[in-house]
Amino acid sequence: MTSPAPSPTANGSAPGADAALRPHAEQAYAAELAALAAEDDRPRPPGWRLSPWAVTRYLLGGTLGDGTEITPKYVGARRVVEVAVATLVTDRALLLLGVPGTAKTWLSEHLAAAVSGDSTLLVQGTAGTAEEAIRYGWNYARLLAEGPSAQALVPSPIFTAMAEGRLARVEELTRMPSDVQDALITVLSEKTLPVPELGIEVQAQRGFNLIATANDRDRGVNDLSSALRRRFNTVVLPVPQSMEDEVEIVSSRVEQLGRSLQLPEVPAGLTEIQRVVTVFRELRAGVTADGRTKVKSPSGTLSTAEAISVVTGGIALAAHFGDGVLRPADIAAGIRGAVVQDPVSDGVVWREYLETVVRGREGWSDFYRACREVAN
Template sequence: MNVPGFHTDQPDQLDQASRTGRSGGDVIRPHAEDAFAGELAALAAADDRPRPERWKLSPWAVATYLLGGVLPDGTVVTPKYIGPRRVVEVAVSTLATDRALLLLGVPGTAKTWLSEHLAAAVSGDSTLLVQGTAGTTEEAVRYGWDYARLLAHGPGREALVPGPVMRAMARGATVRVEELTRMPADVQDALITVLSEKTLPVPELGEEVQAVRGFNLVATANDRDRGVNELSGALRRRFNTVVLPLPATHADEVDIVARRVAQLGRSLDLPAVGDGTDEIRRVVTVFRELREGITADGRTRVKSPSGTLSTAEAISVVTGGLALAAHFGDGVLRAGDVAAGILGAVVRDPVADRAMWHEYLETVVRERDGWQDLYRACREVSS
């Protein structure tokens, strides 16, 4: 039976309080449903396709929100994810079934970003979140207790503190579990009954919470964490796994970096700078060549560093460079603004990575036409 007091139609008081004022201008990073509220509203108005119960949009509209498009009324929906369309379609259709979704990929492949936007488009709320770490406890996945009330009155519904999973089950919403494989194995296994039976037992009360229609779970995992707390076979069978690839082409990665840097610049109120596309292209080129172990022309093999050099790290390097150019430069993004960021991203091992980086500078960057300014800037910060 359901635990009385868990309402499925409206967010609870804690949700209401946490959402108050979230869309204000002082928020550094608005949640997806707030940042793109206009697009979501336009999609809902134009969406005449069947919607699964308690979904804010149809699967078609969710995919359009993620991939971008132009609506009949002329509203431009910006792409949130740049990658294979089929990946998004499989992810969305999975959430329309009773199977949970696992987004798997190397660091920086937009797993968290995609999970947030999926939850925002499906449920209108991306804040039901369990953050997986080595210290995540079973209470974070299931529920906790108000210990003052527990000591005063003993176990009771009033002392129960529902976690994000329990709240999502009761409301028929999407809950997110980030970095699932970072969580201890016994904590991971607390999800098995939730995903298989769609119930969450509360043995202290002799009751259970049953998931209502619309409930589902999106988890993310880094495939470089295999062997840390690898998923049990029983838990993995409860998920439909979608592997998120790295950007397929140089142009795709440049587009992703440029879009995210522009969004971050606006949210951080960075002073406007000149067009930084050329430097973005060079940062992406360096990262892709070192990541793939070969130059863009396919002629020279290069050693790869110990780090991942993901798209997310390229975004961080360029954003830091924009801040330098705006506050301490002439307002134009130049090689000197990104050199220190590239060094910090590439050289994680002070011995092996530094030797690899100097070899790349001397054999590739130094010899490339039009890259002398980047070579000098990188040598200056590397010395």
């Protein structure tokens, strides 16, 4: 059974949140959620902590009437967020679809935190996910000793969300086996979860809904059945449209991760962040930013999430093994590791990109040398 969330402390965060390596969204942004709730005078759907308007403000950021700054959680088209939030008001589940690294999990977590105040009712989809993760399981010691009983039943996160009228999350839905995916059909269509062993059923309470994430780029994907897909409203999350948007996303997330990991402060390194984003965008698109030179694309996705990882790793190197300033040498190995997933084919792509694009680019000579040193 899912354990209850810790009670908030006087400063608005949950006990242990400051010490957690990665606090849940409702812990990390407790003060923002509380300020939004205090100012929010718009209608709230049954079971919601905030109105749809306030949920959207929480995700997109802004300044409240009392001066509280709400940090943006999602950088992108406002309409995408509005459609996602509006879907959760209806009886249709929400499917966030996109290539890896388009903030599907991030958006899912923050939606659950803002709507239900709890983002922890989570099922992680893998090839080994069993149907019990969707429905319920049993405490077999009690089952053998007492027989089927409510005390022996172990509810899934979805079971708990239905009973308590909260949002449940399913990550990587298409990685689950097809028969496990289809266990959701009754939940989403009838809003009930039968427990035939006890002769009962759990009826979803007001406020219940489900957010799933999926992508169709990775290997090991199991396509959704048409019956299940009809139960979802699909919102496609695009890759950041502009260079500026992607740089903003990477910069803000790197700053947040740095605080969470308590990395020593390193100057912003905006130049190196722009370089990482430029390399990733050009290799993804197969053409340089000016449109003059075509380049080969590697086998990986080169997502925004990977760019964040490269820069965060670079900051750790600069802080602990460098002079405290983020330099090309700090990010060169990380970029190569992200690009070269296949040592043979991707290695050729990376070397050609360095020689045809990076080598002659003005102001990039230090970056070129650092990358060449790593490659040798």
